[in-house]
Amino acid sequence: MNFQLTEEQEMLRKMIRDFAENDVEPTAAERDEEERFDRAIFDKMAELGLTGIPWPEEYGGIGADFVSYCIAVEELSRVCASTGVTLSAHLSLASWPIYQYGNETQKKTFLHRLATGEALGAYALSEPGSGSDAASMKTIAKKEGNDYILNGNKVWITNGGVADIYIVFAMTDPEAGHKGISAFIVEKGTDGFTFGKKEKKLGIRSSPTTELIFENCRIPQENLLGEEGQGFKIAMSTLDGGRNGIAAQALGIAQGALDAAADYAKEREQFGKPIAANQGISFKLADMATEVEASRLLTYQAAWLESEGQSYGKASAMSKLFAGDAAMRITTEAVQVFGGYGYTKDYPVERYMRDAKITQIYEGTNEIQRLVIGRMLTK
Numbered sequence: 001m002n003f004q005l006t007e008e009q010e011m012l013r014k015m016i017r018d019f020a021e022n023d024v025e026p027t028a029a030e031r032d033e034e035e036r037f038d039r040a041i042f043d044k045m046a047e048l049g050l051t052g053i054p055w056p057e058e059y060g061g062i063g064a065d066f067v068s069y070c071i072a073v074e075e076l077s078r079v080c081a082s083t084g085v086t087l088s089a090h091l092s093l094a095s096w097p098i099y100q101y102g103n104e105t106q107k108k109t110f111l112h113r114l115a116t117g118e119a120l121g122a123y124a125l126s127e128p129g130s131g132s133d134a135a136s137m138k139t140i141a142k143k144e145g146n147d148y149i150l151n152g153n154k155v156w157i158t159n160g161g162v163a164d165i166y167i168v169f170a171m172t173d174p175e176a177g178h179k180g181i182s183a184f185i186v187e188k189g190t191d192g193f194t195f196g197k198k199e200k201k202l203g204i205r206s207s208p209t210t211e212l213i214f215e216n217c218r219i220p221q222e223n224l225l226g227e228e229g230q231g232f233k234i235a236m237s238t239l240d241g242g243r244n245g246i247a248a249q250a251l252g253i254a255q256g257a258l259d260a261a262a263d264y265a266k267e268r269e270q271f272g273k274p275i276a277a278n279q280g281i282s283f284k285l286a287d288m289a290t291e292v293e294a295s296r297l298l299t300y301q302a303a304w305l306e307s308e309g310q311s312y313g314k315a316s317a318m319s320k321l322f323a324g325d326a327a328m329r330i331t332t333e334a335v336q337v338f339g340g341y342g343y344t345k346d347y348p349v350e351r352y353m354r355d356a357k358i359t360q361i362y363e364g365t366n367e368i369q370r371l372v373i374g375r376m377l378t379k
């Protein structure tokens, strides 16, 4: 057993940390305040090869592994969780299903554009009446000649509006329940595809979350991903890896909050000594650091399993569950270590706390992760 990162993974971490601290962190608070997505940051990620980390070079990627991908999301989220989820949704939710289920033409076109960062990706499963119960979706795709006609609404879509390529799930056979769901690759600009409400959110405010509207939207059958009726399997298996991306996001947020709290506890003096000299504070930091490390081990383990071609669905649900809950506890404690200052926008810990909350909700709430893990243990 070897817990050492490889030289390549260490180099990648250093490169991403430099990028995150120099190009992402300086505007993170301002973008959060203004709810502003910055495409230039995504373009810079593309220049660095981050938009195609795990894909082979023939599809525009850099051929690294899934641990490297997690390190990227972690390091970005350590300074800006919105930027972390932009990459996570792009890579594991929009690109992965094309890599896994796409035909050669779809990989050479859509995946290549995503991997090189020419295009930004999004994944559209949720609907107003269908969140945790994803199979109960209402969006319809009706076959007409060589096309499918899409009608319905998707909500909460990360990168919605700014993304160029969307993986959209719709019912091709409503009578068949989850076996009647199919997956489509839909490009921005397609007639009948527009954007609705952009959500105003508690956290990850510089990551746009937007409604998608399909009104008689005509999709060529070449854009069917996998086979008709295979959509729910595609959606679920995509989430197996996506959930570990969210674990990496939670891990990064927690590490950022811990680093900030530890620095502050050494500097801030009360009663004539640094507050870190009180066991009440140093024990808090010790618990936070232990939970960060446990999150990291679970997250890297799930990513390693995926890279090794082993089963990783349960490991991903566990990493997302643990790291998400831990990030919420750790960021709340970080605000506590900062006292009143932590409650203000003068320091980043209130943003970390707001951002952490979403990691318990999206890509399946943590109740759904428990359901997934429980079913796997007892099936």
Ligand code: CAA
Pocket (backbone or CB within 6 Å): 085, 089, 093, 123, 125, 126, 131, 132, 133, 134, 135, 158, 178, 232, 233, 234, 236, 237, 239, 240, 313, 362, 363, 364, 365, 368, 371, 372
């Ligand atoms: N891989 C492949 N197939 C899978 C699977 C997986 N991980 N999980 C389930 N399936 C298959 C099952 O084998 C079954 O197939 P058969 O009928 O052929 O046997 C079929 O799917 C139905 O399975 P279930 O009976 O378990 O389905 P269910 O309706 O009970 O739902 C659920 C299961 C786990 C609750 C699922 O609905 C779910 O994951 N809900 C949460 C939705 C979610 O996570 N949404 C995230 C949206 S993306 C997002 O949020 C983006 C972001 O953060 C940036």
Ligand code: FAD
Pocket (backbone or CB within 6 Å): 089, 123, 124, 125, 126, 130, 131, 132, 133, 155, 156, 157, 158, 159, 201, 204, 209, 358, 361, 362, 363, 364, 365, 366, 367, 368, 371
């Ligand atoms: P509901 O399903 O209505 O759940 C409400 C509550 O009931 C939750 O606490 C839930 O855990 C609980 N609950 C429901 N069923 C059970 C059960 N069986 N057992 C125990 N408890 C249960 N979706 C996409 O498709 N693509 C995206 O890119 C995307 N990005 C998102 C970004 C943001 C910022 C947000 C907020 C959401 C995003 N989502 C996205 C949607 C997200 O995945 C859903 O919000 C999530 O799956 C929960 O669905 P819901 O909000 O409808 O809650």
